[in-house]
Amino acid sequence: xxxxxxxxxKGGFVDVPRxxxxxxxSELFPGMLPEIESIRETDFPLFTKLGRVYLDNGxxxxxxxxxxxxxxxxxxxxxxxxxxSKNSSEAKEAQEMWEESKDKLSKFFNAExxxxxxxxxxxxxxxxIATRFPLEKQDTVLITEMEHHSQILTxxxxxxxxGADIGYVPVxxxxxxLDLDKLERRVDxxxxxxGKVLLNLxxxxxxxxxxxxxxxxxxxxxxxxxIYLDLAQSAGHMPVDLDYLGADFAGVSAHKMYGPxxxxxxxxxxxxxxxxxxxxxGGGAVDLVSKHFTAYTKPPARFEPGTQDLEGxxxxxxxxxxxxxxxxxxxxxxxxxxxxxxxxxxxxIDRVRVYGPADFSRGDRSAxxxxxxxxxxxxxxxxxxxxxxxxxxxVRDGCFCAHPYVAKLIGLPSIAHExxxxxxxxxxxxxxxxxxxAVRAAFAYYNNLEDAYKAVRAIDEISKEF
Ligand code: ALA
Numbered sequence: 001x002x003x004x005x006x007x008x009x010k011g012g013f014v015d016v017p018r019x020x021x022x023x024x025x026s027e028l029f030p031g032m033l034p035e036i037e038s039i040r041e042t043d044f045p046l047f048t049k050l051g052r053v054y055l056d057n058g059x060x061x062x063x064x065x066x067x068x069x070x071x072x073x074x075x076x077x078x079x080x081x082x083x084x085s086k087n088s089s090e091a092k093e094a095q096e097m098w099e100e101s102k103d104k105l106s107k108f109f110n111a112e113x114x115x116x117x118x119x120x121x122x123x124x125x126x127x128x129i130a131t132r133f134p135l136e137k138q139d140t141v142l143i144t145e146m147e148h149h150s151q152i153l154t155x156x157x158x159x160x161x162x163g164a165d166i167g168y169v170p171v172x173x174x175x176x177x178l179d180l181d182k183l184e185r186r187v188d189x190x191x192x193x194x195g196k197v198l199l200n201l202x203x204x205x206x207x208x209x210x211x212x213x214x215x216x217x218x219x220x221x222x223x224x225x226x227i228y229l230d231l232a233q234s235a236g237h238m239p240v241d242l243d244y245l246g247a248d249f250a251g252v253s254a255h256k257m258y259g260p261x262x263x264x265x266x267x268x269x270x271x272x273x274x275x276x277x278x279x280x281x282g283g284g285a286v287d288l289v290s291k292h293f294t295a296y297t298k299p300p301a302r303f304e305p306g307t308q309d310l311e312g313x314x315x316x317x318x319x320x321x322x323x324x325x326x327x328x329x330x331x332x333x334x335x336x337x338x339x340x341x342x343x344x345x346x347x348x349i350d351r352v353r354v355y356g357p358a359d360f361s362r363g364d365r366s367a368x369x370x371x372x373x374x375x376x377x378x379x380x381x382x383x384x385x386x387x388x389x390x391x392x393x394x395v396r397d398g399c400f401c402a403h404p405y406v407a408k409l410i411g412l413p414s415i416a417h418e419x420x421x422x423x424x425x426x427x428x429x430x431x432x433x434x435x436x437x438a439v440r441a442a443f444a445y446y447n448n449l450e451d452a453y454k455a456v457r458a459i460d461e462i463s464k465e466f
Contacts, residue, residue, distance in 0.1 A: 004028055013345060013460070016453035025449055029341060031333035036448050042066065044446050053393045053451045058206050058368050058400070058442035061236055061258045063319070070318045071260075075311070083308045084284055094310045101317030105265055108320050109231075109252075110241040114267040117303035118313060121264035122232040123150040125251025126200075128266050128303075129228045130154035132276040133249075138195030140165040142186065142225075144178055144202065145408060146210065149401040151200040151230055164195075173408050176208035176356045177364070180220060187221045197225040201247075204234035207400050207440070208356030208409060209339075209368040211238070218246035226272070232256050236444065237335050237366055239328040248272045254312065258444075259319035263312035266303065273299045282306045331445040336360060338443050339367025342452040346371060349460050355409045355438060367443035370400070373463045376410040376436045384439045384462055391458040399437040410436055 005028055008015045019028055026034050033039065040047060043064035047054060054062060081094030102116050119125045127150075135141065141155045145168050159166045167190075169183045190197050199221060204211045214229060221227065229247035234240055236257030242250060250267040254260050268276065278285065278296055282305030288295040296302045323331070340360050346352055351374050357365045373384055385397035399406045407417035412435070420433050441455055 012348065013456060014341070014453075016449050020450060029337045029449065031337035032449070033330060033334045033445065036334070036446075040446055040448065047446070051392050053447075053454050055441040055443060055447065055451070055455060056394045056396050057236075057256075057444040057447075058233060058440055059396050060255050060261070061444055062446065063258055063260070064322055067258070067315065067318045067322050071311075071315045074314055074318075081310070083304075083310060097314045097317070098308070098310050101313040101320075104317045104320040104324075108324070109235075109250075109267065110243045111267050113243055113270055114250075115270060115273055115300040115303070117266045117268070117300045118308055119251065119264045119266045120262055120309075121253040121255070122230060122251045125264055125266040126150040126154040126228075126230065128280060129198075129249050129251070130158040131279045132303075133158065133198060133226070133228075134275050134277055135159065135162050135164050135198065136195065137163045138193070140167055140190055140193070140195060140197050142167045142169055142183075142197060142199045144169040144183075144200070144212075145171045146176060146178065146205050146208065146405045147200055147202055147402065148206060148230065148232070149403070151202065151228075152404070155198075155200050168404075169199075171210075171405065171408060173411065175358065176205065176210050176405070176409050178210070178212055178217075180213075180217070183217065184220050187225060191222075191224070197221070199225055199227050200230070201227055202230040202233070203240070203245075204237065204366045204368070205356070205402075205405070206233045206368065207370050207402050207405050207438075209366040209370075210356055211364045211366055213364060214245040214247065233366065233368065236323075236331075238332040242267060254316040254319065257319065258323065260312045260315040263309045263316055268299070268303070276303070278302060280305065326445065334445045335367040335443055338447055338449065338452050339365075339369075341449065342367070342441070342443065342456065343369060345452070345456040346459065349456070349463050351463055351466075352459065368440065369442070370406075370409070370438040370440045371459075372410070372436075372438050373459070374466050376412075376438070378466065379431070379434070379436050380466055381437050381439045384459075387462045387465070388439070388455070388458055391454075391461075393441075393455050393458050395439055395441050395455075397437060397439045399435050400440060403435055406437060407435060410438065412436070 025032055043066055079090045081090030085091035105116055135158050141159050143152055143155050170179045227247045229250040231250050231252040235252045248269045253264040285302045285305040287297045346354055352371055354369055354371045381397040385395050388395050424433050
């Protein structure tokens with residue numbers, strides 16, 4: 001395929017407009033969705049109408065028109081009901097929809113051995129594990145260096161409350177992959193110690209695109225270590241089989257998988273449910289309350305106090321129907337095909353440095369790419385993102401809510417990062433203190449080859465301006 005593609009190289013870049021004109025996309029980029037143009041026309045007409053190349057899919061994704069329409073019809077034809085009322089027709093109907101949506105989630109993630117509680121999103125789910133996990137002084141929370149702040153801060157908060165230890169599992173600075181040997185050593189050391197171990201683990205990184213080998217990690221850490229898995233960046237891009245991966249707990253957001261904003265889910269392996277505390281509570285989570293006693297209700301209701309986002313759940317259910325029709329395998333292949341092409345071209349642009357694995361050969365990379373133009377100390381990422389936006393390309397720039405990981409990937413010594421953070425905590429500010437970041441382009445199944453091509457050409461042009 002590579003050789004074939006080389007025939008279409010013109011002025012240093014693969015001549016995508018010619019390939020498209022000759023309808024050779026599927027032949028030259030195996031794995032691409034053959035129906036991509038009709039998907040865009042039916043479900044994402046705004047891309048063409050507004051002339052946007054949307055590559056900020058790591059931050060949030062776009063919702064298909066089919067899902068929006070279905071939700072609109074649902075709202076038009078249904079009266080609202082609450083999850084607390086039992087006998088009104090509206091409440092019954094709303095609760096049926098809610099159960100149906102949960103059922104769809106359970107099937108989608110192969111999570112029949114899990115309880116599912118709705119949350120506000122992945123950050124909310126990280127906070128849930130941090131408030132409900134029965135951490136004690138003799139326990140340890142392990143956090144990988146590639147975690148999002150929602151995983152780091154919540155873990156630190158929970159550990160601080162009881163005086164438990166925190167440990168970091170290092171990543172390799174060249175490609176951002178997790179150091180599995182060090183993880184194994186760390187867990188071995190802890191096995192002689194009294195106390196539980198909880199590992200906060202991201203499935204797919206929002207900075208480097210590294211996809212962690214969760215199943216292998218489960219084997220390494222053994223059954224005695226609890227794993228909380230952050231699915232924010234993987235769920236919309238690849239099939240996720242929770243039962244196979246073997247996580248004890250997991251969190252996900254609907255809006256990163258083409259669904260509505262403001263709703264997510266928290267998965268709890270049924271065996272692990274009894275240990276979880278009721279520190280987030282309220283109406284609906286109980287069977288009986290007296291002035292001095294509380295009889296909590298059964299899971300998952302005991303994890304879902306208050307009036308829930310029943311409409312969000314319905315909409316998410318419609319999204320899951322849509323994704324099931326598309327097929328997550330096909331979505332993953334498409335992401336890969338476009339991502340491979342984009343990465344190859346990006347690497348050819350002078351002075352562009354891409355972080356994370358340099359290719360897709362090990363099957364542990366997603367189509368999300370953080371990069372810098374020139375030395376990271378230039379801190380030009382904001383300007384690059386603005387210039388891309390002016391050319392119609394949406395990306396995210398900054399430190400992606402993963403400061404320790406970004407610092408390591410760009411090559412800032414850990415001591416320098418600690419010193420900067422310490423100074424900032426003391427109120428010192430200024431350009432010197434600010435952590436340098438990067439620009440990030442993240443693909444989704446609705447991006448086509450031209451999107452990637454336009455972004456590559458724009459980045460090339462911009463690179464010459466610095
Ligand atoms: N964590 C999200 C991102 O990486 C918001 O953009």
